[in-house]
Amino acid sequence: MASKAPTIGIFSSKEAIYLSLQEGYDFVGVRLSTDALKQRVESLEPFERVQEFLDSEIAYHPEEHVNKVIGLTSEWIELDSNDALIAQRSEEILMKEVSFASYCGLSSVLCNGPKNSDNIMQYARSILTLLNSSFNISLIIQLPIENGHEDFFDSWKMWNTIRTSCDYNPRLQIALELPPSCSPPIELVNRWYAEPISMVSISCMAFVPNPAGYPVLGRKLRAIFSLYIRLNPKVFLWDSNVPDKVGESPDYSIYMKHLFDTQPPAPLVEEFAGGYKDYLQIPLQPLSHNLENITYEIFERDPVKYAQYEQAIFTALNDREESSVTRIAVVGAGRGPLVDCALRAAISSARTVDIIALEKNSNAFAMLLLRNRQDWAGKVTLVFGDMREWNPGYKVDILVSELLGSMADNELSPECLDGVQRVLNPVTGISIPSSYTSYITPIMSPKLWSEARNLNDFFAFSRQYVVLMNSVDFLAPDDEFRFQPLWSFHHPNDETRVYSKNQHNLRYAVARFQATNPGVLHGFAGYFEATLYKNISLSTLPTTMEEKSPDMFSWFPIYVPVEKPMYIPENSQLELHIWRMTDGMRVWLEWAANTYLVLRNGSHIHLSSTQIHNASGKGFSCLMH
């Protein structure tokens, strides 16, 4: 279900505003000028200017419902006309209409989209002039999801040129028009989903009567619309007859609200963290910082992660001699949820265990002391300190840890576990997790990229961000190569390969992706899979999470941004170079991307490259101490 109540509006005249609102609409779209303006403009000599509007040319004046009105600019203007005079007059009129709308106190106006891709730069320049001449008002450009051109992406390409020319101005938004007979491919539907759609516009002609005579949308339109509902856009119904009295016009608003109400429930993660959609968070550094109580509390709300750990410990215990006593060390125990898992697994496997809980955060350790007294009857051995310096004088059988970040190793699990594996029985010892692998895919997301830029921080594009991704489109086709593995870590590590200054934990990977459709690279999305024990795993990877750890929401993906968005033409290859670097004190990522055009004969032409981001970890690194 959409998270907010829908906002539904309809075309109206100034006189019918009150009536339309009484009919149940949340806003109305009202013309700003009348046909008299068009007639006067057509009769002007080429050297004459439009000057001020005449009384008969103004269709709207400020009134009490001004906050529920969207101004509709003149449909007949053509910023992208081949005729220079028409283009110039159009810009003049649009400037006047927007200025008048702003004076009236309207917060947004709806403008016709471009029609002529040959003159798209002309259109874009006029829009930028308009944005620069107004400060409070948003320009919503109406664009069809597809414009009937042979190239399905033609309408999107025009938008992309305008948006890029206007330097991603946040007051430039889209009213995505869903024509009654449209049948766009899913790649195009998904592409628009990543764009700043503030409105979906549907002609009232698209409604057809159902058997009971009520207006409804056809199956295809309903399916497309149902996806965009998740963006909480305004819905604008146009082509309607302006009613003279309440109850006269068909019940479009009731039907649209019904459509919102009958959407399938949102994924669990959205119920839990819907407010965090597309919100950039700097990754935690649980090794060098002490986490707050609330952070632990949020971790502990995900039942799936702990169920998987419990199952892994249970299976590992079952694999041990029935009569043996198993020493389990939970390292980085936090407030103790994995200790609970180990205790429950011991009961269900009927094994005798000796549990040690180690934690270096003195605040969380206070909680472990309390829990040991209140919940564990003092049976758990508590150790305060850094696991890398722990010298218990005995070996443990199972080492349980959860030190994973959104790209698996980015919270320095490898560095911590390398340091503590000395205490693991070298022959039969088990590490839970036993391995993990990071995955990556290129993404287009004007939203995430703009959020990073709006941080106004010199190092904004040197960091990675944890994000519940929503306004994102994948640039690689939906096949087995969309998400590519970068590197893995295994525990216990082969000690002969542990070098000084942490050099054995350096990694370098090159991932190559085909892009069949055009797009813009705004960065990469990172995920991980972890094997806890045998076939018991955790996954945040969209292709395997359903099978391995369904409904787990402990980790959002990571956004690895690129500083300059890079246009990706159709049939090109995208190459990511990514390094996990370390100097023995810190660990950081560096990354860069290249694009190549793939010719029919299979040869590649280099198109462009990004800089290497975060060189020497100058912008962002994780401290090892």
Ligand SMILES: C[S@@+](CC[C@H](N)C(=O)[O-])C[C@H]1O[C@@H](n2cnc3c(N)ncnc32)[C@H](O)[C@@H]1O
């Ligand atoms: C992601 S939290 C997990 C907490 C808990 N095990 C859970 O699953 O809810 C990681 C914990 O490991 C601790 N930690 C990280 N590095 C550590 C180290 N080198 N030695 C001891 N504790 C560490 C942190 O303080 C934090 O409490």
